[in-house]
Amino acid sequence: MNLSPLNERFVLHFGEMGSRWGVNRTVGQIYALLFISPKPLNADEIVEQLGMSRSNVSMGMKELQSWRLVKMVHLAGDRRDYFETPKDVWEIFRTLAEEKRRREIEPTLSLLRDALLDTPANENERHAQARMREMHDLVELASGWFDEVHRLSPETLENLMKLGAKVQKVLGFADKLRGNKDD
Amino acid sequence: MNLSPLNERFVLHFGEMGSRWGVNRTVGQIYALLFISPKPLNADEIVEQLGMSRSNVSMGMKELQSWRLVKMVHLAGDRRDYFETPKDVWEIFRTLAEEKRRREIEPTLSLLRDALLDTPANENERHAQARMREMHDLVELASGWFDEVHRLSPETLENLMKLGAKVQKVLGFADKLRGNKDD
DNA sequence: TACAATTTTCAATAATTACTGAAAATACAA
DNA sequence: TTGTATTTTCAGTAATTATTGAAAATTGTA
Numbered sequence: 124m125n126l127s128p129l130n131e132r133f134v135l136h137f138g139e140m141g142s143r144w145g146v147n148r149t150v151g152q153i154y155a156l157l158f159i160s161p162k163p164l165n166a167d168e169i170v171e172q173l174g175m176s177r178s179n180v181s182m183g184m185k186e187l188q189s190w191r192l193v194k195m196v197h198l199a200g201d202r203r204d205y206f207e208t209p210k211d212v213w214e215i216f217r218t219l220a221e222e223k224r225r226r227e228i229e230p231t232l233s234l235l236r237d238a239l240l241d242t243p244a245n246e247n248e249r250h251a252q253a254r255m256r257e258m259h260d261l262v263e264l265a266s267g268w269f270d271e272v273h274r275l276s277p278e279t280l281e282n283l284m285k286l287g288a289k290v291q292k293v294l295g296f297a298d299k300l301r302g303n304k305d306d
Numbered sequence: 307m308n309l310s311p312l313n314e315r316f317v318l319h320f321g322e323m324g325s326r327w328g329v330n331r332t333v334g335q336i337y338a339l340l341f342i343s344p345k346p347l348n349a350d351e352i353v354e355q356l357g358m359s360r361s362n363v364s365m366g367m368k369e370l371q372s373w374r375l376v377k378m379v380h381l382a383g384d385r386r387d388y389f390e391t392p393k394d395v396w397e398i399f400r401t402l403a404e405e406k407r408r409r410e411i412e413p414t415l416s417l418l419r420d421a422l423l424d425t426p427a428n429e430n431e432r433h434a435q436a437r438m439r440e441m442h443d444l445v446e447l448a449s450g451w452f453d454e455v456h457r458l459s460p461e462t463l464e465n466l467m468k469l470g471a472k473v474q475k476v477l478g479f480a481d482k483l484r485g486n487k488d489d
Numbered sequence: 490t491a492c493a494a495t496t497t498t499c500a501a502t503a504a505t506t507a508c509t510g511a512a513a514a515t516a517c518a519a
Numbered sequence: 520t521t522g523t524a525t526t527t528t529c530a531g532t533a534a535t536t537a538t539t540g541a542a543a544a545t546t547g548t549a
Contacts, residue, residue, distance in 0.1 A: 129424050129431045133438060136417045143410050145326055147537060158441070159434035166496080176539050181497060202494065202547065212444045227326050234319045241312050248312045251342035255316060258341070261395045268467035284451035330507060349526075359509050364527060385517065385524065 125172045130159060134173070146190075149175050150183045154192060154208065163196050163205035191218050213277035220273065228266060235259040308355045313342060317356070329369065332358050336366045337375060337391065346379050346388035374401050396460035403456065411449060418442040 124131055134155040141151025152173050157164060164172075166180045173180075184206060187193040192215065193206045209215055235255055243249040272280065307314055317338040324334025335356050340347060347355075349363045356363075367389060370376040375398065376389045392398055418438055426432040455463065 127427060127431050129421060129426065130434050132417070133421060133434065136414065140410070140414060143328060145328070149537080159437045161430070161433045178497075178499090178540075179538055182538090185497090204496075212440045216444060216448070227323070231319065231323060234315070238312060238316060243312065244310060247344070248310050250344040251313050251316065254342045257395045261399060264464070264467050265399070281447070284447045332508080361510075361527075361529090362508055365508085368527085387526075 124174050126156075130156075133159060146186065149173070149179050150186050153180065153183045154187055157187075157193055157206055157208045160207070163198070163207040165201075165203040165205050167203075169206075190222050211277065213280065217273060217277075220269070224266065224269065228262065232259070232262055232266065235262070307357050309339075313339075316342060329373075332356070332362050333366045333369050336363065337370055340370075340376055340389055340391045343390070346381070346390040348384075348386040348388050350386075352389075373405050394460065396463065400456060400460075403452070407449065407452065411445065415442070415445055415449065418445070 124134070126134060134152050137155035138148040138152040141148050144151070146154075152175075153169055156169060156172060166177060166184070169175075169180045170177050184193065184195075184204075187206075188195070193208050196205050196207055198205055209218070235258060238255050239252065239259060241248075241252070243252050272283075275283065307317070309317060317335050320338035321331040321335040324331050327334070329337075335358075336352055339352060339355060349360060349367070352358075352363045353360050367376065367378075367387075370389075371378070376391050379388050379390055381388055392401070418441060421438050422435065422442060424431075424435070426435050455466075458466065
């Protein structure tokens, strides 16, 4: 690996964490490298800096693009594809949340919706279905809430988070709003 | 697999999704089975219903317990270990969020904190470190915000989510609170 | 068009992770 | 204690996933 010590540490860490986040080691490394790179990189530069095969980089880029975590750019007078990560970390955060939701939450919500349409065949299934309904309602609620929050601008979202210890107070106000349906 | 159709569908789905959520297929299946079960199950009952080996169940239970997603209980006059999932879906949600944070976020936060203490050796590292700082600040902010929300009771949390479209309005109020430091 | 540069695909294989059966360990009861 | 029920461990194997090199496909240029 052809990187300065600080950068190598960062890249290796993302490689290791990759598996916990649902991507393989090399994809994690590629993303990390692009994230800290001051300029877009082409595939050969990635090969050179990370010491993996050209084909591996090609597949990794495809995966990262499917997550919308990197975008392809082109430099004047250069045929090669260059890649960069979005600059704004808030944007990255939101993209990641969106994709995770689409891949990890939606399929389950969909299954639960289906399952709730079934007529339970016996007492055992009746109980199971009741549990599925509890899960469905929670996931749907959290999911809808996420949609709302997700629509906020980065600045608003940042403000919301910076609220910190004030969240409790906001909720007092929230309860008032809830009572006021046509507001 | 020795389950009624509705239940089998649910169990199989959780098995498939397991890999996206960071556990293997059998662990996903065991959890799903326990979630919909009207009473605690012992290891042999799980073996019988899911058709996997006894040792696999044993390892699966250990993993699920490490996630705090199942707890062991005992029945009067029965030496065997029984397992059940917490009943309250909100509690499950919070536990999951806590564990995910501990396993997926904290290690990265820790690496970033370390990396930011280093003195960059050159311009390349200086830029990389600036990017790491952006990431660090975002993760720390989101993480602290999560702590706050996490402390709320299930009811309050539910109310917060049900707010839905009112979130924007709450934020108007939030901004006022922010200006009022000693409130 | 023909050529060169570049990217993608894919079959082979390497590496990792999951699963099992058998043996060992543990916990309890007589 | 000793014996029995139960759980855990772990080495071997199966299954899955990741990685590579070589070939094919694509893209742009002369």
